[in-house]
Structure formats: structure tokens, C-alpha cells
Amino acid sequence: MHTNKKAILVSLCVGVILMVAKFVAYAITNSNAILTDAAESIVNIVASSFAFYSIYLSTQPKDENHPYGHGKVEFFSAFIEGVLIVIAGIIIVAKSGFDLFYPKHIQQLFEGAIIIGITGLVNLIIGLYLIKTGKANKSLTLEADGKHxxxxxxxxxxxxxxxxIIEFTGIYRLDSIISILVGFYIIFSGYKLIRKSVGGLMDESNVELVGEVVNILQENRHNSWIDIHNLRxxxxGADLHIDCHVTLPYYYDLNKVHKEISDIDQLINHSTTHKTEFFIHADPCLPACCHYCKMTDCPVRAEAFKREIAWNLDNVTKNQKHFSL
Known part of the structure; x- marks a missing residue:
């Protein structure tokens, strides 16, 4: 079984067991705070079920209808999970707000705390396992489920x-107050997950990722790679697609241009943990490029080399050659 599928299946099975345990704790105590935790477990199970399907779909190979693969579904999965978390938080705040003014009798809080403590420890272990597996396999879905x-x-x-505190002080209204505070925390966590998933669905630039690629190109640049711009x-899912413009000496023949482009492709694929597909547009150099071109044996140089223009996030992502020093 694929590692990601195995991880999310473990999360799903454990989630069902923990949900039952939390509802048992609620039945024993009648505590809103414990009900808050139990309600969030329902969200965990629904989210894990959807995540399992999205991981299954994302591992399917490219086809005629999906030439870039199915990895985008992971952003959609994270979005659904974020929405479910927010809905759960809103319901929790609403119910706890009502019970704050119309409190119910609660009991056996110490026993309930023990059950919740055990489930929390299990969630910690499973969450760290999912995040570790998700980072290793570049799966946003697993990371999102782990962070959840x-x-x-x-x-x-x-x-x-x-x-x-309630058990030792006897201030039972604290039960609803704590539940409301936790509810708002859950809503905020869901919002952050939604924000990240929408960014992925809208192809928002991953600044950290782009910066990593730019640094690799800068540190390993060839003299013939006169200029790189319009990098996107x-x-x-786990795959990365990059397109950019590379300025090469205009007198290179097609075989030489292909070789230089292949070198860039291999450099990035061997230097990052992502499987990367490159789409590179080759531009011919112009006389205005000479002052920052480091080609030592150029037969058509029109101006002496002055200094190199370092590639960075600001100039490599712009859709123009870097004429100015």
C-alpha cells in the first residue's frame, strides 16, 4: 500500500476509536468542554475520509484529461477540512454560549479528564506521524490532517x-467559558488551513519554494546562462512545475541550446526534494546583455563585461531581461 494511503488509513481508524472514547467521556460528565472535543472528532473522521480519497486520486498517473496529474485535489481536500473545522468551531461556540446562560449539571469530571488526556496523547502521536510522512512525501493533505x-x-x-479547575473550584460556568474559548481557537485554525488551500488552488506563488530554486540556479549558474527571468x-501535490525564460548566446545551435536547458532541468531535479517538470523558453542574447555576460570566448561581444547581476526573487520573477546594473 502507498505510504500516504497507509498513514491516512491509520489516522481514520484511530479517529473512530477516539471519537467513541470522547463521547463516552461526555456521557459520563455531561460537560460542554468535553462535548467540544468529541464534536471535533467527528470533523476529524469526515476530513480523514475525504483525505483518504484525495490521496488515492492524487497518486493516479497523468492521463489525457489531467496532463498535470491529479495532485491539485489535495488543496481541495485541505479546503474541505478547513471548512469543516470552522463549522465545528461555530457550532461549539453557539451551544456553549447558550449553556453559559442556562447551565447544566456536570459530574465525574476527573474521570472525564483522564479519558480526554489519553485521547490527546494518541492524537499527538498520530499527528506527528502524519506531518512527518506528509513532509517526506510532499503531501499537503497529510500535513493538514496531522496539524489538525x-x-x-x-x-x-x-x-x-x-x-x-472546575472540579477543584466548583465554578461550573467555567465549563461553557472554556468551551467558547476553545471554539474560537478551532475557528482560527480552520481559517488558516482554508487560506493555505485557497492559495494553492489559485496558484499563489510559494515564495519559499521559488527562493530555493533561485538560490540553486544562482549558486550553480553557467557562464552561458546569461539571464533568467519570468520564473513561475x-x-x-508532490510535483512541482516551473517555467521560465533563459537567455543564451544567440549563435548557439539547437543541439547546444537543448543541452543547456537539459542541464538546468537536471540541476533542479537533483538539488530539490520535489519531482520537478521544467518548461524553459530560450531567448537569444542582445548587445545590451554584454556588460553582464561572463562568456570569455564570445565571438560577437559588443561591450566589455562589467559585473555579474545576481539572481534573486525580485529580478528572476519579472518578465524582462536584466539590462540594468
Missing amino acids: LLTDTVTSAGLIVGIL TQQY
Whole structure:
């Protein structure tokens, strides 16, 4: 079984067990704070189910209808998970707000805290496992699910503290207040996940990723790579698609141009952890490029070399040659 599928299936099975445990804790205590944690477990299961399908789909090979593969579905999966988290948070805040003014009797909080503590520890272990696997395989879905479980762990820890305070102080209204605060934290976590997934669906530039590619090109540049500009990236699941313009000496024949472009492709694929597909447009050099061109044996140089223009995020992503020093 594919590593990503195995990881999300483990998350799903464990999530069902933990959800049952949390609802048992709620039945014992009648605590809103514990119900908050149990309700979020339902979201975990629904999100993991959708994530399992999205991971299955993202591992399918390219076809005629999906020439870039199916990796984008992972952004959609993360979006759905974020929306579910926000909805759960809103419901939690609304119910807890009502019970703040019409409180219910709660009991056996110490036993409930023990159950929530155990589920929180399990979520911590599974969450770290998913994040580690997701980063290793460049899966946004696994990372999102792992971070969701870590959020659940944090909320469980907060609930345990709150439950114990209620148990020792007897201030039962704190149950709803704690639940409301946790609800707002859950809403904020969901918003961040939605923001990241929408950015991926809209092909928002990944500045960190682009910066990594630019640094690799700068550190390994050939003299014949006179200029690189209009560099853009798109991420499809674990795959990275990059297109850019490369200025090469205009007297190079087609075989030489192909060789230089292949060198760039191999450089990036051997230097990053992403599987990268390059689309490179070759531009011919102009006399205005001579002052920053480092070709030592150029037969058509019109001006002496002055100094190299270092490539960075600002100039490589612009759609123009770097004429000015």
C-alpha cells in the first residue's frame, strides 16, 4: 500500500476509536468542554475520509484529461477540512454560549479528564506521524490532517486544565467559558488551513519554494546562462512545475541550446526534494546583455563585461531581461 494511503488509513481508524472514547467521556460528565472535543472528532473522521480519497486520486498517473496529474485535489481536500473545522468551531461556540446562560449539571469530571488526556496523547502521536510522512512525501493533505490532530491535542490539553479547575473550584460556568474559548481557537485554525488551500488552488506563488530554486540556479549558474527571468512555479501535490525564460548566446545551435536547458532541468531535479517538470523558453542574447555576460570566448561581444547581476526573487520573477546594473 502507498505510504500516504497507509498513514491516512491509520489516522481514520484511530479517529473512530477516539471519537467513541470522547463521547463516552461526555456521557459520563455531561460537560460542554468535553462535548467540544468529541464534536471535533467527528470533523476529524469526515476530513480523514475525504483525505483518504484525495490521496488515492492524487497518486493516479497523468492521463489525457489531467496532463498535470491529479495532485491539485489535495488543496481541495485541505479546503474541505478547513471548512469543516470552522463549522465545528461555530457550532461549539453557539451551544456553549447558550449553556453559559442556562447551565447544566456536570459530574465525574476527573474521570472525564483522564479519558480526554489519553485521547490527546494518541492524537499527538498520530499527528506527528502524519506531518512527518506528509513532509517526506510532499503531501499537503497529510500535513493538514496531522496539524489538525495537533490542534486537537492542544485543545484537549487546555480542556483538561479547565476541567480540573472546575472540579477543584466548583465554578461550573467555567465549563461553557472554556468551551467558547476553545471554539474560537478551532475557528482560527480552520481559517488558516482554508487560506493555505485557497492559495494553492489559485496558484499563489510559494515564495519559499521559488527562493530555493533561485538560490540553486544562482549558486550553480553557467557562464552561458546569461539571464533568467519570468520564473513561475505551480505545485500539484508532490510535483512541482516551473517555467521560465533563459537567455543564451544567440549563435548557439539547437543541439547546444537543448543541452543547456537539459542541464538546468537536471540541476533542479537533483538539488530539490520535489519531482520537478521544467518548461524553459530560450531567448537569444542582445548587445545590451554584454556588460553582464561572463562568456570569455564570445565571438560577437559588443561591450566589455562589467559585473555579474545576481539572481534573486525580485529580478528572476519579472518578465524582462536584466539590462540594468
